[in-house]
Amino acid sequence: MEGIIEKSSSNHKLVLDNYCKLIICNEEILSRLVKCFIDEAKHLTLNEIERLIKEKKSFHHLDKENFIPYSGKTNYDFLCTIDLSQRIYLNIEIQNDPNPGYSLITRGLTYISRIMTTQWKNEYYDYDYNHIKKVYSIWILPQSAKKNDGHINAYKIDEININGTTIERIETYDKGVLIMIYLNKEHDTNEKYIIYDNILTPLVAFLNNVLSYQEKRKIMKEYGFNVIDKEVEKMCNLGEMIEREAIQKTRKTERINSIRNIVEGFQCSLEKAMDILKLTDDERKEIRKYFQA
Structure with missing residues (x-):
């Protein structure tokens, strides 16, 4: 199916890509990503995070188009802020090509830097750098190699004492975290991932057109999803249409x-x-x- 999609029209791929973006910003998926990967939300229950996401005061969608003079334009798949113990900027990207010809790690770090830079006049002014808010950038690679299936890596700034005993407060440098999630589209959904299975298996099922709609509904029921059905059904219907046209x-x-x-x-x-x-x-x-x- 994936091969068929690759040969389909660019318009079809664009629509499929948009459905993927709708899925990751669905409150049920988003709340699990926040629970699993944002340190500041570890103490909250899944229901508490869902309530925060639904509240306009604590959760805000941001413009996905980012323009910095002399540095060009970037379009994010998803960008928001969540007010936890502090305000967190969260960027989520779906990257179907795991080997685009450059390092996705470097690109992810660039995204974090851009989001920090564009906080100017929103979170801080001039030299008031203490008010820069922490940025998380989560990259989901649904079509990674089988050997990398279920692997998760995190990249962030840390303090290393080269000489002396001076210790800085962690909040002064803990401003950006890049998380890479590697998934394989052929993963057997009957086999549980070692950690974070409650989000990894649904991501494999929902972001790839390997499973049928009925098989995806089974995953929804097993993992307790209630409102994501519409996005998944539309994506499956489009995938089936592309397959028929290709045949x-x-x-x-x-x-x-x-x-x-x-x-x-x-x-x-x-x-x-x-x-x-x-x-x-x-x-x-x-x-x-x-x-x-």
Whole structure:
């Protein structure tokens, strides 16, 4: 299925990409990501986090387009702030290509830097750097290699005493965390991940079109999802439509090649070749249009 999607139109891939983004910003997925990976939310229950996300006072969607003069424009998949013990900036990215030709780690760190920079005039002014808010950037790679399935890496600034005993307060440098989540689309959803299975298995199921809609519904029920059904169903329907179109295109290509081989091999007319293959009237019209083009 993934191979079929790769060969589909750019418009189809764009729509699928948008459905993936809708899924990750769904409150049920988002609350689990926050619970698992944001340190400042570890003490909260899943229900408490969901309530925070629903509250306009504590949760804000931010503009996904980021422009910095002389530094260009970046479009985030998802960006928000959550007010916990302190305000947290959360960026989530879906990266289907695990090897785009550059380091995703470096790109992720760049995103964190940009989000910090654009806090100016919102969280801090001029040299009031103490008010810069911590940024989390979570990157989900749903089509990673099988050997990396379930791997999770975190990157952040830490203090190392090279000489002396001076210790700085952690909040002065703990301003950015990059988290990379590696998943494989062929993961057996009957097998549990060692840690964070309550979010990793749903991500595998919902972000890839390997499973059918009914199989995904089974995952929803097993893992306690209630309101994400609509996004998953639309994504499955689009995936099935793309697959049908790709199959029809493949069959048409095979038919054209067969006719060409008959015409050239038997030195016969196009009409005779179509008679041999017993094509329907509609198929004949389509074939004539192709050879007349």
